[in-house]
Amino acid sequence: MIYYFFIYYIFSITFLLNAANEYGSQNNLxxxxxxxxxxxxxxxxxxxxxxxxxxxxxxxxxxWGNDKVVTFDKQDPPVFISGRTTKPPKxxxxxxxxxxGCCKKNKKSFRVEKYLGKGIVSKKIWYHxxxxxxxxxxxxxxxxxxxxxxxxxxxxxxxxxxxxKPLVLKSKLSLAATSQARRNALHHQITYxxxxxxxxxxxxxxxxxxxxxxxxxxxxxxNYIYQTFIEFPSTKHFSAMVWKDSRxxxxxxxxxxxxxxxxxxxxxxxxxxxxxxxxxDKPNYRKFFSRSFFRY
Numbered sequence: 001m002i003y004y005f006f007i008y009y010i011f012s013i014t015f016l017l018n019a020a021n022e023y024g025s026q027n028n029l030x031x032x033x034x035x036x037x038x039x040x041x042x043x044x045x046x047x048x049x050x051x052x053x054x055x056x057x058x059x060x061x062x063x064w065g066n067d068k069v070v071t072f073d074k075q076d077p078p079v080f081i082s083g084r085t086t087k088p089p090k091x092x093x094x095x096x097x098x099x100x101g102c103c104k105k106n107k108k109s110f111r112v113e114k115y116l117g118k119g120i121v122s123k124k125i126w127y128h129x130x131x132x133x134x135x136x137x138x139x140x141x142x143x144x145x146x147x148x149x150x151x152x153x154x155x156x157x158x159x160x161x162x163x164x165k166p167l168v169l170k171s172k173l174s175l176a177a178t179s180q181a182r183r184n185a186l187h188h189q190i191t192y193x194x195x196x197x198x199x200x201x202x203x204x205x206x207x208x209x210x211x212x213x214x215x216x217x218x219x220x221x222x223n224y225i226y227q228t229f230i231e232f233p234s235t236k237h238f239s240a241m242v243w244k245d246s247r248x249x250x251x252x253x254x255x256x257x258x259x260x261x262x263x264x265x266x267x268x269x270x271x272x273x274x275x276x277x278x279x280x281d282k283p284n285y286r287k288f289f290s291r292s293f294f295r296y
Contacts (some may be wrong), residue, residue, distance in 0.1 A: 052067065112208065129157065148251050180200065200263065206259060240266060
């Protein structure tokens with residue numbers, strides 16, 4: 001009896017050991033693979049740089065986007081004006097003195113508003129655009145970027161008054177305008193660049209009066225004849241700024257001996273013969289006195 005019990009005991013232990021070994025080998029296979037809980041999807045494989053290199057081993061190259069190098073010139077005019085600043089930019093005292101010869105003493109005594117001239121409507125537009133920016137020493141910063149933004153805002157409000165769509169600042173036009181302004185500054189006079197592709201108007205003004213230049217050009221409308229078919233030299237700046245077919249503008253600046261030379265380039269060009277009646281509307285005062293006129 002004891003003999004049979006001993007044989008049964010040995011057989012049972014042998015069976016249990018074999019079962020344990022078989023379960024252990026199966027468990028090792030599971031540990032060698034990712035474990036997943038029930039109801040969860042398997043995560044996607046994340047390739048490392050070595051994996052990518054191995055995958056692209058045939059071509060031996062990896063492309064990480066455009067292999068294009070873009071160079072910039074800090075003297076280039078601004079190519080994009082975003083938003084409208086709520087506070088005037090900080091002026092550089094040394095740069096201000098170098099460019100405009102200004103100082104704390106005459107900054108307080110000089111007020112450009114005294115020289116706005118006539119024109120009730122243009123005055124209201126000017127004050128809306130330039131309120132808080134009467135210190136002319138601010139505008140040389142960042143290649144006249146603040147002045148560019150203000151000029152663009154003011155021109156577009158005048159265009160809105162004459163039923164025109166707002167202009168968009170274009171870098172190519174700004175580069176051409178800057179080149180023309182620099183030529184004018186070099187010769188200390190307004191020269192004709194012979195450019196037939198773009199419409200162009202230029203002018204020079206004492207640098208401290210630069211905030212009122214666009215208003216002075218717009219006020220040429222007092223002498224404009226709205227039934228004309230041709231351009232008049234005394235009103236060409238006004239008609240070019242409000243020309244309805246124009247869609248893009250470039251603004252260029254150059255400083256020389258206390259004067260600021262400004263050039264505007266337009267595309268499509270304005271001031272073309274026999275197209276004035278269609279492109280230069282009379283001011284829409286009903287629109288001007290509406291509540292939405294100064295909403296951008």
